[in-house]
Amino acid sequence: MLEIQNLSVEIGGRRILNGINLNVENGFKNVLFGPNGAGKSALLMTLMGFSGYKVVEGKIIFKGEDITNMSVYERAQMGLGIMAQRPPNMSGVKLRSLLGVISKSDSKYDELAETLDMVRFLDRDINVGFSGGEIKRSELLQLSVQNPDMVLLDEPESGVDLVSIAQLGITIKELLGGKGKCAGERCKHGKSALIITHTGQVLDYVEADRGFILCNGKVMCSGNPYEMLEDIKSQGYEECIKCKMNYL
Ligand code: ADP
Ligand code: MG
Ligand code: MG
Numbered sequence: 669m670l671e672i673q674n675l676s677v678e679i680g681g682r683r684i685l686n687g688i689n690l691n692v693e694n695g696f697k698n699v700l701f702g703p704n705g706a707g708k709s710a711l712l713m714t715l716m717g718f719s720g721y722k723v724v725e726g727k728i729i730f731k732g733e734d735i736t737n738m739s740v741y742e743r744a745q746m747g748l749g750i751m752a753q754r755p756p757n758m759s760g761v762k763l764r765s766l767l768g769v770i771s772k773s774d775s776k777y778d779e780l781a782e783t784l785d786m787v788r789f790l791d792r793d794i795n796v797g798f799s800g801g802e803i804k805r806s807e808l809l810q811l812s813v814q815n816p817d818m819v820l821l822d823e824p825e826s827g828v829d830l831v832s833i834a835q836l837g838i839t840i841k842e843l844l845g846g847k848g849k850c851a852g853e854r855c856k857h858g859k860s861a862l863i864i865t866h867t868g869q870v871l872d873y874v875e876a877d878r879g880f881i882l883c884n885g886k887v888m889c890s891g892n893p894y895e896m897l898e899d900i901k902s903q904g905y906e907e908c909i910k911c912k913m914n915y916l
Pocket of ligand 2: 703
């Protein structure tokens with residue numbers, strides 16, 4: 669579904685990502701761990717094609733096509749979607765207007781807005797004055813309405829209280845669901861996903877397949893995501909950076 673090949677990225681002339689190789693097979697849910705500032709968000713933003721992330725080496729293949737130089741719009745049309753860590757405020761744009769552009773029918777987003785307790789936010793400017801949890805729910809609502817084949821989640825549970833985490837987790841589980849066609853040996857049911865998490869709470873709702881640890885813009889390890897999470901929790905990232913944990 670997604671192949672990241674030797675990808676190096678600069679922001680403002682500074683190298684942020686260095687020779688990243690990472691795949692997400694059709695239907696797989698892979699997890700990206702790593703300390704603050706490792707470049708996790710930069711990787712997801714680069715995959716989505718946002719400006720400011722300059723690919724200086726390597727390429728991104730999505731559904732067999734080289735999307736490295738495609739616009740955000742083209743990538744979204746192809747079925748790539750993101751729930752951003754820190755989406756911008758959009759003064760003057762109502763959430764309802766954006767959802768109308770994303771979806772083709774109103775009924776779809778009305779129901780989802782109800783599920784995510786976002787109905788009263790539909791006629792407010794996007795993210796303006798929203799709490800941390802409300803921003804996440806708004807992002808997830810937009811993503812669910814888009815219903816992409818490949819989902820990028822950037823710390824979906826950060827800054828969210830426990831009750832809202834359950835609400836988000838259930839909606840994420842539904843979004844990634846097990847429905848749809850799938851063929852081939854390295855193929856699982858449901859959507860493909862690349863998920864950034866610090867706490868691992870989202871993994872209570874998503875059955876993860878493979879984990880990667882990103883440090884200083886490089887993928888240092890890959891392996892069982894649940895084992896990785898346990899090791900990170902008990903030993904921190906120091907050991908991961910040296911990659912003493914024998915995942916590779
Ligand atoms: P993570 O998500 O792993 O915590 P980020 O991808 O947000 O890390 O950041 C990686 C590095 O890139 C950090 O050193 C950060 O300061 C830098 N960076 C991110 N965005 C910008 C930007 N717009 N301008 C300059 N540096 C940036
Ligand atoms: Mg961070
Ligand atoms: Mg980040």
